[in-house]
Amino acid sequence: MLEVKPRPAPAPRRPGGEEGLSIAEAARRTGVSAHTLRYYERAGLVVTPVDRTTGGRRRYHQLDLDWITICTKLRATGMPIKAIRRYAQLVSAGPGNEQERLALLEAHHADVTAKLAEIQDNLKTIDHKIDVYRGRLAAGDADQLWAPSRQTDPR
Numbered sequence: 001m002l003e004v005k006p007r008p009a010p011a012p013r014r015p016g017g018e019e020g021l022s023i024a025e026a027a028r029r030t031g032v033s034a035h036t037l038r039y040y041e042r043a044g045l046v047v048t049p050v051d052r053t054t055g056g057r058r059r060y061h062q063l064d065l066d067w068i069t070i071c072t073k074l075r076a077t078g079m080p081i082k083a084i085r086r087y088a089q090l091v092s093a094g095p096g097n098e099q100e101r102l103a104l105l106e107a108h109h110a111d112v113t114a115k116l117a118e119i120q121d122n123l124k125t126i127d128h129k130i131d132v133y134r135g136r137l138a139a140g141d142a143d144q145l146w147a148p149s150r151q152t153d154p155r
Helices: 022-032 034-044 062-076 079-093 099-140
Strands: none
Touching: 022 034, 022 062, 034 062, 062 099, 079 099
8 A cells, every 4th residue: 555655845836836736637636526625634634735826726746646545445445534534644743653554554454354244245145136036037937036015904
């Protein structure tokens, strides 16, 4: 997994402060919305402050895009925002907390593995039901499959 190191002090801006990518371009490249990018920043999920133009507009760099990709993958696998925030804080703090970072990622790995096992078990049930329907349809007696009905109360 990519480990992002804090960015050194930014190089002087070009005239007009237009280096880096706009929020729209960063959103397009990372596959998340501009709203999500702003949320990640507000929620403390970024490891370095996002650069701004002289006009105050966000400018994203490759380091930012790489970190956003990590965040979205952690989120997609069910990591809570609070845990992603903690991970971002640890990375931002720099060297010396690698054991805590590892423990956080190992705990998340265990959670994802357990969820995958549960999903695979559920998939077996779906596969069984598919096999039953295919078999009954092929045999021509699909109408014998269980179909609950609600009988009205004769009162």
